[in-house]
Amino acid sequence: MPYISGVDLPLLRSTFAVVERRAEHAVTYFYSHLFWRNPGVRELFPENMVPQRDRLFAALTHVVTRLDDPALPGYLERLGRDHRKFLATPALYAAVGESLLAAFAHAAGSTWTVEAEKSWSEAYGLVADLMLRGADESAAAGEPAWWDADVVGHERHGDDLAVLTLRPRRPYPFLPGQYAGVSSLRVPRVWRTYSLGNAPREDGTLELHVSRIRGGAMSTALVAGVRPGETLRLSAAGGAAVAATAPGGLRTYICAGTGWAPVKALLEEAAGADPEAEGRIFAVARSREYLYGREELDALAARLPGLSVTYITSAPRHPRDQATERLLTALRACGRWPDHDVHLAGPPGFLTEVSEVLAELGADPARTRHDVLPRVGRFTTRPASRAEWLLEPPAVHWHDPAARAPGAF
Numbered sequence: 244m245p246y247i248s249g250v251d252l253p254l255l256r257s258t259f260a261v262v263e264r265r266a267e268h269a270v271t272y273f274y275s276h277l278f279w280r281n282p283g284v285r286e287l288f289p290e291n292m293v294p295q296r297d298r299l300f301a302a303l304t305h306v307v308t309r310l311d312d313p314a315l316p317g318y319l320e321r322l323g324r325d326h327r328k329f330l331a332t333p334a335l336y337a338a339v340g341e342s343l344l345a346a347f348a349h350a351a352g353s354t355w356t357v358e359a360e361k362s363w364s365e366a367y368g369l370v371a372d373l374m375l376r377g378a379d380e381s382a383a384a385g386e387p388a389w390w391d392a393d394v395v396g397h398e399r400h401g402d403d404l405a406v407l408t409l410r411p412r413r414p415y416p417f418l419p420g421q422y423a424g425v426s427s428l429r430v431p432r433v434w435r436t437y438s439l440g441n442a443p444r445e446d447g448t449l450e451l452h453v454s455r456i457r458g459g460a461m462s463t464a465l466v467a468g469v470r471p472g473e474t475l476r477l478s479a480a481g482g483a484a485v486a487a488t489a490p491g492g493l494r495t496y497i498c499a500g501t502g503w504a505p506v507k508a509l510l511e512e513a514a515g516a517d518p519e520a521e522g523r524i525f526a527v528a529r530s531r532e533y534l535y536g537r538e539e540l541d542a543l544a545a546r547l548p549g550l551s552v553t554y555i556t557s558a559p560r561h562p563r564d565q566a567t568e569r570l571l572t573a574l575r576a577c578g579r580w581p582d583h584d585v586h587l588a589g590p591p592g593f594l595t596e597v598s599e600v601l602a603e604l605g606a607d608p609a610r611t612r613h614d615v616l617p618r619v620g621r622f623t624t625r626p627a628s629r630a631e632w633l634l635e636p637p638a639v640h641w642h643d644p645a646a647r648a649p650g651a652f
């Protein structure tokens with residue numbers, strides 16, 4: 244049963260299938276319409292609109308393919324709560340709805356009937372209402388739209404890596420293994436997610452581990468620009484890769500690059516709550532110079548003597564991904580995979596490759612935990628038909644705020 248009554252779901256999906264095939268065209272029309280009709284709105288969006296364009300259709304696809312999913316209202320309420328950081332007002336939701344329908348009408352051509360328009364208008368209204376309800380509830384609970392956090396430490400590890408220490412100005416609730424949206428005035432209105440690199444501390448400080456991405460404005464600003472004394476913004480912590488292994492349970496932690504950050508947080512938690520923990524840790528980096536967390540990992544391993552530690556890097560002058568091959572060889576030599584919880588963090592390609600091999604080795608996919616990471620998609624790589632979406636629904640670029648940290652704000 245669709246949870247949205249009065250909306251013709253098959254009609255909604257068939258018009259969306261037509262619009263999706265002309266996605267690039269529809270998105271260009273949508274933003275032109277939105278900015279032309281609402282001149283003040285352009286400045287709410289980042290300067291670089293290219294990633295934004297993919298995000299719009301990824302989000303729409305997520306909603307359209309799940310209109311009959313009972314989990315959708317909760318998802319939309321959390322999304323609305325998260326959108327407070329974009330300063331999304333009821334007027335903006337209304338303007339977006341108007342431009343979306345105009346763009347759909349334009350892209351759908353003769354398939355855009357009065358009935359289709361009515362169904363889309365009703366469906367958008369319901370989506371916007373649920374998102375606004377989530378935003379209102381979070382504001383009524385006293386949750387800020389974002390947390391200001393002062394940079395109190397900035398440690399460089401070579402040209403491409405930095406560990407930032409932040410002190411939020413008000414209590415920031417999170418669980419070990421979660422991530423936060425981060426924004427800097429150096430790159431206005433852009434938000435990127437980074438894992439929090441520590442378990443909650445008494446002094447409230449947080450670590451962000453940042454690897455500079457070629458051409459990435461935010462990662463470059465955080466690694467090479469930001470200095471102590473500056474202020475960053477954090478959105479509410481989210482992420483589902485947080486369930487700690489029950490005391491006494493076997494576990495394997497595998498991290499690559501700055502995927503060390505959430506694993507470090509989980510290990511800090513285990514060192515406090517479960518020092519007898521048994522299992523293994525694999526820390527992977529493209530070269531020895533990129534193993535920036537070695538001292539901390541050795542110190543944590545000393546507090547967790549039941550966990551073996553293996554460092555793996557590519558051989559000198561070998562490609563970055565040789566480290567993954569070496570890791571997979573090491574994982575194949577390990578036993579008892581069905582008995583282990585596996586905590587994984589690292590680049591998306593790494594997660595895909597390692598998860599597949601772990602499943603072949605007998606690890607339980609339900610006990611293999613990692614964040615849902617965005618696929619870097621362009622229109623050209625988007626599935627072309629509804630059948631393809633069903634086989635391989637595109638991942639949503641917005642982070643999944645499903646597992647927010649509990650607590651007072």
Ligand SMILES: NC(=O)C1=CN([C@@H]2O[C@H](COP(=O)(O)OP(=O)(O)OC[C@H]3O[C@@H](n4cnc5c(N)ncnc54)[C@H](O)[C@@H]3O)[C@@H](O)[C@H]2O)C=CC1
Nearest residue numbers: 438454499500501502528529563566567588589590592593
């Ligand atoms: N919560 C999480 O899961 C976190 C994920 N990350 C992700 O990690 C990445 C950071 O990258 P860096 O620290 O620069 O790591 P990196 O680019 O130096 O990669 C580290 C290692 O991962 C493996 N790897 C990388 N790309 C691969 C691919 N496509 N296929 C197979 N193996 C691959 C290689 O062995 C490489 O040596 C970002 O993509 C970020 O999104 C970062 C922090 C937390």
